[in-house]
Amino acid sequence: MPPARPSASRRRTVxxxxxxxxxxxxxxxxxxxxxxxxxFFFVPTIFNFVYALTDWSxxxxxxxxxxxxxxxxxVSSGTLLTSLRITLVYAVLVAVFQNLFGLLLALLLERDxxxxxFARVMFFIPVVMSALAVGYVFQAILKPDGAANSILGxxxxxxxxxPWLGDTTWTLVVVALIHSWKWMGLSMLIYxxxxxxxxxxxxxxxxxxxxSSWTAFRDIxxxxxxxxxxxxxxxxxxxxxxxxxIAQATTGGGPARTTELLNIFIFRTFGQGLFAQATTMSLVLxxxxxxxxxxxxxxxxxxxxxx
Amino acid sequence: MKKYxxxxxxxxxxxxxxxxxxxxxxxxxGAGGEPAAWPAQDTDLDGTTLTIWAAQNSNTVPEAxxxxxxxxxxxxxxxxxxxxxxxxxxxxKVATGDMPDLAFWQPTASMLTALNAPTNLQPLxxxxxxxxxxxxxxDITGSLDGTQYAALITSPAVEGVYYNKxxxxxxxxxxxxxxxxxxLEVARALKAEGQTPFYEMGEDLWATQWxxxxxxxxxxxxxxxxxxxxxxxxxxDPTILGAIETYESxxxxxxxxxxxxxxxxxxxxxxxxxxxxxxxxxxxxFFGQLQAKADSAELDEKIGFFPISPSGNVGTFIPDQSNALxxxxxxxxxxxxxxxxxxxxxxxxxxxxxxxxxxxISLQDGVPTPDSVPQALLDVHASLGESVGSMQVLAVANPxxxxxxxxxxxxxxxxxxxxxxxQDQFAQLARAQGxxxx
Numbered sequence: 192m193p194p195a196r197p198s199a200s201r202r203r204t205v206x207x208x209x210x211x212x213x214x215x216x217x218x219x220x221x222x223x224x225x226x227x228x229x230x231f232f233f234v235p236t237i238f239n240f241v242y243a244l245t246d247w248s249x250x251x252x253x254x255x256x257x258x259x260x261x262x263x264x265x266v267s268s269g270t271l272l273t274s275l276r277i278t279l280v281y282a283v284l285v286a287v288f289q290n291l292f293g294l295l296l297a298l299l300l301e302r303d304x305x306x307x308x309f310a311r312v313m314f315f316i317p318v319v320m321s322a323l324a325v326g327y328v329f330q331a332i333l334k335p336d337g338a339a340n341s342i343l344g345x346x347x348x349x350x351x352x353x354p355w356l357g358d359t360t361w362t363l364v365v366v367a368l369i370h371s372w373k374w375m376g377l378s379m380l381i382y383x384x385x386x387x388x389x390x391x392x393x394x395x396x397x398x399x400x401x402x403s404s405w406t407a408f409r410d411i412x413x414x415x416x417x418x419x420x421x422x423x424x425x426x427x428x429x430x431x432x433x434x435x436x437i438a439q440a441t442t443g444g445g446p447a448r449t450t451e452l453l454n455i456f457i458f459r460t461f462g463q464g465l466f467a468q469a470t471t472m473s474l475v476l477x478x479x480x481x482x483x484x485x486x487x488x489x490x491x492x493x494x495x496x497x498x
Numbered sequence: 499m500k501k502y503x504x505x506x507x508x509x510x511x512x513x514x515x516x517x518x519x520x521x522x523x524x525x526x527x528g529a530g531g532e533p534a535a536w537p538a539q540d541t542d543l544d545g546t547t548l549t550i551w552a553a554q555n556s557n558t559v560p561e562a563x564x565x566x567x568x569x570x571x572x573x574x575x576x577x578x579x580x581x582x583x584x585x586x587x588x589x590x591k592v593a594t595g596d597m598p599d600l601a602f603w604q605p606t607a608s609m610l611t612a613l614n615a616p617t618n619l620q621p622l623x624x625x626x627x628x629x630x631x632x633x634x635x636x637d638i639t640g641s642l643d644g645t646q647y648a649a650l651i652t653s654p655a656v657e658g659v660y661y662n663k664x665x666x667x668x669x670x671x672x673x674x675x676x677x678x679x680x681x682l683e684v685a686r687a688l689k690a691e692g693q694t695p696f697y698e699m700g701e702d703l704w705a706t707q708w709x710x711x712x713x714x715x716x717x718x719x720x721x722x723x724x725x726x727x728x729x730x731x732x733x734x735d736p737t738i739l740g741a742i743e744t745y746e747s748x749x750x751x752x753x754x755x756x757x758x759x760x761x762x763x764x765x766x767x768x769x770x771x772x773x774x775x776x777x778x779x780x781x782x783x784f785f786g787q788l789q790a791k792a793d794s795a796e797l798d799e800k801i802g803f804f805p806i807s808p809s810g811n812v813g814t815f816i817p818d819q820s821n822a823l824x825x826x827x828x829x830x831x832x833x834x835x836x837x838x839x840x841x842x843x844x845x846x847x848x849x850x851x852x853x854x855x856x857x858x859i860s861l862q863d864g865v866p867t868p869d870s871v872p873q874a875l876l877d878v879h880a881s882l883g884e885s886v887g888s889m890q891v892l893a894v895a896n897p898x899x900x901x902x903x904x905x906x907x908x909x910x911x912x913x914x915x916x917x918x919x920x921q922d923q924f925a926q927l928a929r930a931q932g933x934x935x936x
Binding site for chain 1 (some may be wrong): 859
């Protein structure tokens, strides 16, 4: 929240010069921006609330108001909670993996050598790739007769047919790893930027005091990376709460719906023609994301205050 | 100034809200009563591009017809493959206002309802091809509330047992099972001799429901689905739950392939052809898969079909999306007419070529079925008269029972949970459709 003080004080003690300066940009100039914002952000969000209270479906053209019935149905059937649990586990896994990989890469590629610059580009390429393409490529690699098993087979000298995407417990972790692989380049970039802001003097002082590189990292560099960590954890966590494409392309929610993220469930419900129910679910997702985002971001911000 | 801005924004938002608060796919609906004109098959269509949506297992079906039609009329026809799950993909696209000119579609009442046929589909009443159908086929399926919306192009699928004749012969099984008991006797005898009796595709999910339909065939003849439709009987009641439990017990007994959890549709075809499994409960599109892998002579030699139900040899019929096409109300009158023209050609002058190209059974007396059609398909078509409709045909809504069943195959759900989840979903869909009692 930006502080509201300037506008309040302006109202009381307006100085002519400032006023003239402001008047050269009439507020109506903001209308186009607000119109775009309204059409593409506010209205859809409001509709998300409105349709959740209706019986909108593909079966008929009329839309009637039904109150909270959709929500009651959802809560009483266990599927929503199962999907929500899977989504949360997935989001936490992605947040951990993506930050771990990103941070390791950043530390590894910190120095500006030619090889490092090349490697950074390589690791950033998955970020700009289509998520569906990534998903389908990994699906092909991880098939029981896919490349991963063939390579393992050659290394171990025997035939390997691990169904990487067919395990009801571990496939979720595999998909989370794929998601993290795709996005770790972005985390790396942000950590790199964070590392660059750390003053060389501080590190030199630490070295002179006899700190090992691990101590320097643990006590100086990592705490100073707090803003980067806040951003990376928040975006990874919240981005993967809204995950769909990678899971849909690799497993389609299977096996036995153990990787059915809430968005896949929503997609399936929408596909059945139950649009209002699907809208209600996306509303639930919205609420959960907000409920999760506020405490996480507040906690991480607290860490930054010492800086 | 700020105040004006707020007011303007609010007015715009409310206005948009009011304007938007109706189904985006709700068309004008003015074309209701007037009969559609049926253009001659060879009307010039230079510069017209038609789009047909097809599934992965039906995208080669229109090839010959499309080629013939393009040459005859100068139109351009694009066949677009919509990935599986096909029906879901199409419903989602149509709901957001994206529609093709024609699409393959399951011509059952529940699936036509799911597309909101009265709003989105062109009525095909009075089409020129209706009289060409052989006896009894013109109105077997494809209509909703008395209006025809789908054009049947191939013989509707029948759920039954595809078996490997060589495996049967090898194990000395001369008689085809005549009811459920003999069917299971054969399976157990095969297992005792080390042969995998049944093959199921747990990974691709959708075939899991065939076992339940087949087990419910007698009950369906008895009006099971009418009772389910009124809420009088539920999926959790003994009849349907019992069928689910039977299916699970057969899997537990070890009568299915060991890799049931990871096997796919493709694996299933390969396994039956290779004789790795003796029998597969499937629909006609499975035979299409076999045709892609072997020629008719080999199929005649190897693959047979018999319908099965608890009490005898009653098949369960389920037209699927590869059997029929629907034409969409795209709002472009010329293209709508061209779509009707393509259907007229498909089931008119183009039908003989189509039947010959697809090696399939002709639905018209005037067009002979090619000699090369494998015997198994003729058997399937012959069983159609005796068969009973599946859940999709007779129930008002089509819940995703196959997904829950696949979960059961994976071992994460019990039969009770499958029945309960299916019932909940059925009630939800029925209520959305405005069915009384839900």
